[in-house]
Amino acid sequence: MELLDYAFMQRALLAAVLVGVTAPAIGIYLVQRRQPLMGDGIGHVAMTGVGLGFLLNTSPVWMATAVSALGSVLMELIRWYGKTRGDIALAMLFYGGMAGGVMFVNLAPTGSNANLNSYLFGSLSTVSPSDVTAISLLAGFVALVTLALRRQLFAVSQDEEFARVTGLPVRALNLLTAVTAAVTVTVAMRVVGLILVSALMVVPVAAAQQLTRSFAATFAIAVAIGVTVTIGGTVTSYYHDVPPGATIVLLTIAAFVALTALAAPLARRRARAATAGQPAADPAECSIPATRGATDEIGV
Numbered sequence: 001m002e003l004l005d006y007a008f009m010q011r012a013l014l015a016a017v018l019v020g021v022t023a024p025a026i027g028i029y030l031v032q033r034r035q036p037l038m039g040d041g042i043g044h045v046a047m048t049g050v051g052l053g054f055l056l057n058t059s060p061v062w063m064a065t066a067v068s069a070l071g072s073v074l075m076e077l078i079r080w081y082g083k084t085r086g087d088i089a090l091a092m093l094f095y096g097g098m099a100g101g102v103m104f105v106n107l108a109p110t111g112s113n114a115n116l117n118s119y120l121f122g123s124l125s126t127v128s129p130s131d132v133t134a135i136s137l138l139a140g141f142v143a144l145v146t147l148a149l150r151r152q153l154f155a156v157s158q159d160e161e162f163a164r165v166t167g168l169p170v171r172a173l174n175l176l177t178a179v180t181a182a183v184t185v186t187v188a189m190r191v192v193g194l195i196l197v198s199a200l201m202v203v204p205v206a207a208a209q210q211l212t213r214s215f216a217a218t219f220a221i222a223v224a225i226g227v228t229v230t231i232g233g234t235v236t237s238y239y240h241d242v243p244p245g246a247t248i249v250l251l252t253i254a255a256f257v258a259l260t261a262l263a264a265p266l267a268r269r270r271a272r273a274a275t276a277g278q279p280a281a282d283p284a285e286c287s288i289p290a291t292r293g294a295t296d297e298i299g300v
Helices: 007-032 038-055 060-081 083-107 113-121 129-148 150-158 160-165 170-188 197-208 215-240 244-275
Strands: none
Touching: 007 038, 007 129, 007 150, 007 170, 007 197, 007 215, 007 244, 038 060, 038 083, 038 113, 038 170, 038 197, 060 083, 060 129, 060 170, 083 113, 129 150, 129 170, 150 160, 150 170, 160 170, 170 197, 197 215, 197 244, 215 244
16 A cells, blocks of 8 residues: 555554554443543643643653643542532633643744644644654553453443442542543544544444443444544545544544444344344344443453
8 A cells, every 4th residue: 555655654554553442442431431521621631731742842742641641630539529519620620721732832932833733633744753652652551451450440330339349449440540541542642633532432432332232342343443443534534635533533423323323223123033032143232221230241
């Protein structure tokens, strides 16, 4: 393929694959926790890190990781202790993060709105070798957490009280989930952009839920969708000169619409099989229920 002759496209495609894996991998826990917009909030906070990176002449990716991780911890603390004023505090955190990013970038000697736009909406040509190194290391952390602790994270996401009774460190796991989501945002910002990253964390999971009820199957299908749309969006962006982040998100939404349309006849077939007293032909034909018992099989 012609595009593989260019080093910047090789880097962009590698980053796209890593984003396609990590975003749905943590997104499935956010969906189960009913916090689908958490990634969007973290993206706002990460803008301050990007701005500080330009201002202090350090790596915007690593600085955004540090700032967004701190912001995610503050979000969890507000969720625990904020009570009635929690929403106001979160709003100030989100909008303050965005304003701080714009201000720091404009104060930086080497910063400009063009620099900021590449982080807000993604950019193929600006993925540097150092960015690929940082993204690879951060993606490895996300993969390690989401796979090694999948049972514990699933239990906490489903029922915090039951998880606490069983002896799981609920608050520590919640903080780890929040920090992992923050790391995922910084992994994805060079390809999808901070503004649109939340869609890639949530929509592939919602699309996978149209076809399957098991956690393991949903996880696998969501990651497959994520990788497919990020590669497809990156390639489309190269050939048609369109924004990669917007292209990837639109492809993700198209996948959701297609799988939703496919799920309807599958659900009818399953209903007919159940009516006839026969097991469904494919156990992966319905979505994960909104609520599940704490003793349900995790399927991982």
